[in-house]
Amino acid sequence: MKPATCPRVLLVEDDPTSRAFLTAAAVRTPAETDSADCMSAALALADGEPYDLWLFDAQLPDGSGIELLRQLRERHADTPALAHTACSEPSTHAALRAAGFADVVVKPLPAAAVQAAIRGVLGLAAAPEAIGPSPHEGPMPLWDDDGAALALNGNREHVQVLRGLFLQELAQAGTRIGEALRRGDVLEAQQELHKLRASCGFVGASRLAAAVHALALQPRQEGLCKGFTQAVYETLDSHGAGD
Structure with a gap:
C-alpha cells in the first residue's frame, strides 16, 4: 500500500x-x-x-x-x-x-x-543506486535480457509483457519508416526511428536498436535500410523468445 x-x-x-x-x-x-x-x-x-x-x-x-x-x-x-x-x-x-x-x-x-x-x-529522498550490467562481449545479441531486466528493477515478467506490446507495434512502425523513406521524407523517418529506438531500449531489443541508430544517422544509405528491414524481421520472428 x-x-x-x-x-x-x-x-x-x-x-x-x-x-x-x-x-x-x-x-x-x-x-x-x-x-x-x-x-x-x-x-x-x-x-x-x-x-x-x-x-x-x-x-x-x-x-x-x-x-x-x-x-x-x-x-x-x-x-x-x-x-x-x-x-x-x-x-x-x-x-x-x-x-x-x-x-x-x-x-x-x-x-x-x-x-x-x-x-x-x-525533492524526495534518493533511492540506492543499482549496479549496472557487465559490458556485453561478442556479437550483438538479438535481445539483451539482463539489460532489460535491470531497466525494470529485475522484473523479468514485466519485460516479457512489454516485449509482447512492442512486437505488436513493431510491424506498423517498420512500415511507416519504410514508406517515409520511399517518399523521401527524411524528417518523418528520423522521428519514427528515434521513437522506435527508445522502445527498443526499454525492451532490450539490442540488435534492432543498433540498426535503428545507424539508419537514423544515414537514412538515405541503401545498405542500412536493408539492415534495418532485416533486423525488424529477425525481431518479429523471434516472438520475444531471445536469440
Missing part, C-alpha cells in the same frame, strides 16, 4: 511500449500515475484532480510537450514538469528547459533514472 503522501504524476506518451515502461517506473517511485497518449487526453485529465508533477513527451500526435505545458500553465501555474524525449540534441533540451521544464530525460533510460528524475524535481 502506498503512503498517504504518495505524489500524483500525469504521464503523457503516445508510444504504447514507452508509455507502459514509464508508467511502471513512475508507479515504483512510488507515485500515483495517470497516463495519456495525446494533448487532448492530457488536458482532460488535468481538468480533474491536481497533479504534483507532469511528465510530458516532447513530441505528441496532436501537438508538442511545450504547447501542452503552456496551456496547462494557464490553469496550474506552480506544477513542476519534466520532459522526456528520444532526441539527444542539446538545442532541443535547451528549448524545453526555456519553455519551463525543470529537466529533460532522454529515452531509453532505466527505470531507476526515471525515478531519480521524479524524486529530484519533487
Whole structure:
C-alpha cells in the first residue's frame, strides 16, 4: 500500500511500449500515475484532480510537450514538469528547459533514472543506486535480457509483457519508416526511428536498436535500410523468445 503522501504524476506518451515502461517506473517511485497518449487526453485529465508533477513527451500526435505545458500553465501555474524525449540534441533540451521544464530525460533510460528524475524535481529522498550490467562481449545479441531486466528493477515478467506490446507495434512502425523513406521524407523517418529506438531500449531489443541508430544517422544509405528491414524481421520472428 502506498503512503498517504504518495505524489500524483500525469504521464503523457503516445508510444504504447514507452508509455507502459514509464508508467511502471513512475508507479515504483512510488507515485500515483495517470497516463495519456495525446494533448487532448492530457488536458482532460488535468481538468480533474491536481497533479504534483507532469511528465510530458516532447513530441505528441496532436501537438508538442511545450504547447501542452503552456496551456496547462494557464490553469496550474506552480506544477513542476519534466520532459522526456528520444532526441539527444542539446538545442532541443535547451528549448524545453526555456519553455519551463525543470529537466529533460532522454529515452531509453532505466527505470531507476526515471525515478531519480521524479524524486529530484519533487525533492524526495534518493533511492540506492543499482549496479549496472557487465559490458556485453561478442556479437550483438538479438535481445539483451539482463539489460532489460535491470531497466525494470529485475522484473523479468514485466519485460516479457512489454516485449509482447512492442512486437505488436513493431510491424506498423517498420512500415511507416519504410514508406517515409520511399517518399523521401527524411524528417518523418528520423522521428519514427528515434521513437522506435527508445522502445527498443526499454525492451532490450539490442540488435534492432543498433540498426535503428545507424539508419537514423544515414537514412538515405541503401545498405542500412536493408539492415534495418532485416533486423525488424529477425525481431518479429523471434516472438520475444531471445536469440
